[in-house]
Amino acid sequence: MFMKPSILATAIATCLVAQSASAASPTNEEMWELIKKQQQQIEALKNRLNVTDEKVEVTEQKVEATGEMLEERSGSASSSWVERTRIGGYGELKYHNWSNQKEGGSDKKDMDSHRFVLFFSHQFNDRIRFFSEFELEHGLSKDTDDGSGPGEVELEQMYVDFDLNENHTARAGVFLMPIGFLNETHEPNTFYGVDRSPVEKNIIPTTWWEGGAGAHGELMPGLNYDVSLTSGLKVPTSGSNAFLIRKGRQKVAKATAEAPAFTGALSWTGIAGLELGGAIQYQSDLTQSANDNEVSALLLEAHASWQSGPFGLKALYARWDLDSDDAKAIGRDEQMGWYIEPSYKISVGEHNLGFFARYALWDNEAGNSASTEYKQVNVGVNYWPHEDVVLKFDYQNQSSPDGKNEYDGFNLGFGYQF
């Protein structure tokens, strides 16, 4: 009896599958071995995980220790000499392009590295500190027989502050008079215009420093004071510069000290953005003479500044009164000036751009009836690519008394502080 081929093939296939299925199914013993092996692998992985966890914890501890050590080191450095000593400074370069509006007068076009200044300060302890300002003006100082030469090397500040308590500080040395806006704060990035205000320059007279002692501090929230007893101005008494205030600056350079100067200043900053301030100085003899021809002098100064958002406004008035018939005879018994300066400052990304206008009037011969005042209008722009660096442009239009130069033109400037 023969089977059909198809049935035979199916039968053979079924047997093979049955045999195969029978071969793939592990036995109980094999299953148990597999489970034991897998359990061993799990235990091994758990051990590795535990070791990793321990390593992570140790690493965290090391990182923590490193962080603490670095913090301790940076803290201990604060007591070193280096950490208690500071260097700073500022500088300014100017270009003037002025046309003299008076017939026969000479124009003025110059490029001047006007100031290169270095500050050195040191904190002796929590209550006593030293500050100094060393300056080179006009790029070159030459020692000549006749005193000519473009520049000067000056010691503008050299003082020590002693904190009497937390509100009041005593000061001794060479320091700036606390009068006006610019006399104490005149880094180029802090004011508008290439040149400093002609009123502060010619009347106050900025920059003005003396040697002596004083005290300053806070009387009540927002009300600050500054008083001092110092050397004084010594104005010439003859020649074309007779009794001119600016010509009286001795700069504490072997300064004649026959008559001291008493200075007091108050400023109120009780509202953010607003400052009201004023100063008074009395000198019993502005000529520092050893004889009886004393010329007493009184300076009165007042200023206000207001800043709100992008808008700013500054105004200042200053006046000297000299008790001298000789000064009166040439109108210099009264010397005064004032200015007003609105401004508008905007941010352009990381940079700042400020626009300003200034009207200034000053008269060093205000005591006579002749028209002897100067008037000047400046309009311009300051650009700060960084808060401590400034590029400046301004245009000026000046009106001067008869016989005096009258300069109209533009100015370019660059300045920095650090």
Next chain:
Amino acid sequence: MRYIIFSLVVLMCSGQLAARGTYQTPQDFLAEVFAQQVPKPQKLWIVKDLKQQVKKILGHRLGSLRLRYWREDQKTVWILEEVGKEEVITVGVVVDDNKIEQLKVLIFRESRGWEVRHAFFTDQFKQATLQDNLKLDRSIDGISGATLSVRALRKLARLALLFHQHVVK
């Protein structure tokens, strides 16, 4: 003249908030903010992108790798320092909901510019937020003669808001 001098002496001797010195210790500030229940400080590491953002705000690197801060729910408190003109000013800043709740000058070491510690100035920072360009959402009116102190406080306000964003997400 005598009256003026007498008045000045009386004012000089009057007890009022110090111009220069420690107005409040950081510990007292924290105790005041958290009503004596000061949480355990946490640490923020200043690395990678945050490091660059800090440098952009300050103009220099931060003096430390990490900062301690105190957190309660969505509020964080930061004790930060920055140089004004020559010395470091220590400031406490409370940030809540990405806005400055309070900014207070704790220790002032400069010889001038101390007006920044008064409420008439620091109140300007209340509710200030940080814009995408890392600047404050408002202009802060300065104080004449305290420009560098004002600048330092502006930077610290921005830093506190930036750090808050990094830890409260």
